[in-house]
Amino acid sequence: MTIKKIIGKVHLWLGFTSGIIVFVIAVTGCLYAFQAEISELTQSSYRKVAPQQAPFLLPSQMKAIAEKQLPGKHLHSVQYGLKDRAAVATFYSFTPQYYYTVYINPYSGEVLKVKNMDRDFFRIVLMGHYYLWLPEAVGQQVAIYSTIIFVVMMISGLILWWPRNKAAAKQRFSIKWSAAWRRKNYDLHNVLGFYMTWVAIILAITGLVFGWQLLANAIYKTAGGKKSLTYVEPLSDTTKITIATAGPVDKLWQQMQQEHKDAETIEMHFGAEAKSSLEVAINTDADTYWKSDYRFFDQYTMKELPVDHIYGRFKDAKGADKLLRMNYDIHTGAILGLPGKILAFFASLIAASLPITGFMIWWGRRKKKPLPK
Numbered sequence: 001m002t003i004k005k006i007i008g009k010v011h012l013w014l015g016f017t018s019g020i021i022v023f024v025i026a027v028t029g030c031l032y033a034f035q036a037e038i039s040e041l042t043q044s045s046y047r048k049v050a051p052q053q054a055p056f057l058l059p060s061q062m063k064a065i066a067e068k069q070l071p072g073k074h075l076h077s078v079q080y081g082l083k084d085r086a087a088v089a090t091f092y093s094f095t096p097q098y099y100y101t102v103y104i105n106p107y108s109g110e111v112l113k114v115k116n117m118d119r120d121f122f123r124i125v126l127m128g129h130y131y132l133w134l135p136e137a138v139g140q141q142v143a144i145y146s147t148i149i150f151v152v153m154m155i156s157g158l159i160l161w162w163p164r165n166k167a168a169a170k171q172r173f174s175i176k177w178s179a180a181w182r183r184k185n186y187d188l189h190n191v192l193g194f195y196m197t198w199v200a201i202i203l204a205i206t207g208l209v210f211g212w213q214l215l216a217n218a219i220y221k222t223a224g225g226k227k228s229l230t231y232v233e234p235l236s237d238t239t240k241i242t243i244a245t246a247g248p249v250d251k252l253w254q255q256m257q258q259e260h261k262d263a264e265t266i267e268m269h270f271g272a273e274a275k276s277s278l279e280v281a282i283n284t285d286a287d288t289y290w291k292s293d294y295r296f297f298d299q300y301t302m303k304e305l306p307v308d309h310i311y312g313r314f315k316d317a318k319g320a321d322k323l324l325r326m327n328y329d330i331h332t333g334a335i336l337g338l339p340g341k342i343l344a345f346f347a348s349l350i351a352a353s354l355p356i357t358g359f360m361i362w363w364g365r366r367k368k369k370p371l372p373k
Contacts, residue, residue: 004160011156012362014149019355021132026352028129029203032066033333033345036287037124046103046113048100051083055105058250062087066102069114079267080253081286086112094318099123130211140211150351151204161194182364189357192350199347206331209324216324225320227310234305235275236298244300249278256280260293271299288334289327310341324365 042046057065062078066089076092087106092099099117104110117123124133131139163172173193175187209216216229245251249268256266264286269279282293293314296305306312310321317325329335333344 001171007156009158011153011160012358014153014156015355015358016313018146018149018153019359021142022150023355024132025129025143025147025207026348028125030345030348030352031125032122032129033341035125037341039122042112047086048084049086049105049107052107054079054107056087057104057109058247059253059270060247060250061105061107061109062089063249063270065089065104065109065111066091069102069111070100073100074272075270077281079265080106083263099113121236138328144208144212145207147204151201154193154201154204154317157190157193158197159330161190172217177352182361185360187355187365190373193354196347196350199343200351203331203351206327209327210331216327220320220324223320223323223326225310225318227321228308229310229324231309231311232307233279233340234277234278236271236300236305238275238300240298240300241274245302248297248299248302251302252278252280256282256295260284277305278351287337288324288329290329292325 039334049146055286059078063075066078067073070091074093075092079088079090080089085106086103089102089104090100101113101117102111102116103113103115105112127133130136130143133139133141134142157280160174162266165223175191176309179187205215209219213229220229249270253266256263256268260266260282262284263282265281267281267283269281271278276299277296278299280293280295280297282295283289283291285291291314294307295310295313296307297303298305310317310324326335331344333340333342335342
């Protein structure tokens with residue numbers, strides 16, 4: 001048996017092993033590609049407000065309004081956007097598990113929408129993409145190993161596709177639409193698979209970085225990274241409680257408005273415990289995340305606290321830090337704007353089709369009648 005035939009067998013059986021899972025991950029990724037744009041169109045009634053010259057309500061006022069809607073639940077943060085955007089109060093907890101968002105008019109305090117995110121369509125799609133709707137500990141591992149297999153299949157598929165000579169190369173780059181359905185299916189699998197191979201590998205690797213810490217650390221260290229990839233919240237000095245500043249989150253909010261006049265979103269976090277710090281996330285581009293500033297302050301002294309992980313001030317980020325910060329925006333295509341999202345959409349769509357067309361090739365060959373002697 002030749003090496004190419006061995007690779008063909010490996011490609012086939014890996015496809016049987018991971019085909020359904022790859023299909024689910026790819027389809028959910030395809031559905032999620034334009035999540036922001038679709039949500040903006042379908043949810044504008046509570047995401048947008050009429051801009052006014054009046055100042056926004058303070059975070060403490062937003063907190064009081066939001067907590068009346070969901071008594072007994074922990075308010076994680078309040079996010080302010082541009083003048084025509086509703087403020088978003090987020091309630092989140094691991095134990096007990098819940099995730100709610102409350103949309104509030106930042107001028108009047110009117111509650112526009114209370115949303116259980118566990119019932120949100122795109123949230124459900126995302127859980128399928130991350131965990132295949134299985135328990136997180138199980139689903140994440142299944143998704144990781146299936147994605148690794150998918151990367152191996154992309155490489156083996158490229159080897160199988162590679163033409164032996166110039167004559168064979170001519171038919172490897174285009175689909176013969178006039179041919180019989182079996183030939184068209186063969187071309188759809190091979191030609192489309194070739195064109196999306198490199199994009200699919202990038203999407204797969206950036207997806208693996210989310211859940212496979214070993215790979216994330218390897219990429220970061222290879223790029224020269226020196227910091228930690230693990231998010232660790234710096235702590236407030238609880239011995240300074242007696243000199244605590246009144247309304248620290250409100251004061252921080254006013255300070256951040258002055259220091260970040262170009263911000264499109266400012267997210268104010270409330271301390272969960274007495275030792276918690278106050279986090280502020282500032283983003284100058286609401287369509288991406290990698291340039292965000294994450295700043296931490298002692299809730300008693302208002303002193304800014306340093307961090308030794310990559311999620312700190314953007315100005316302090318080195319090349320390797322920026323690479324890992326970019327990971328989500330690369331994975332979704334948002335790093336290139338709308339063209340990048342379109343590219344990610346079609347790459348995911350084609351990836352979803354490969355297990356189907358591959359199975360049909362195998363089934364067609366299995367049912368193929370032998371030629372008469």
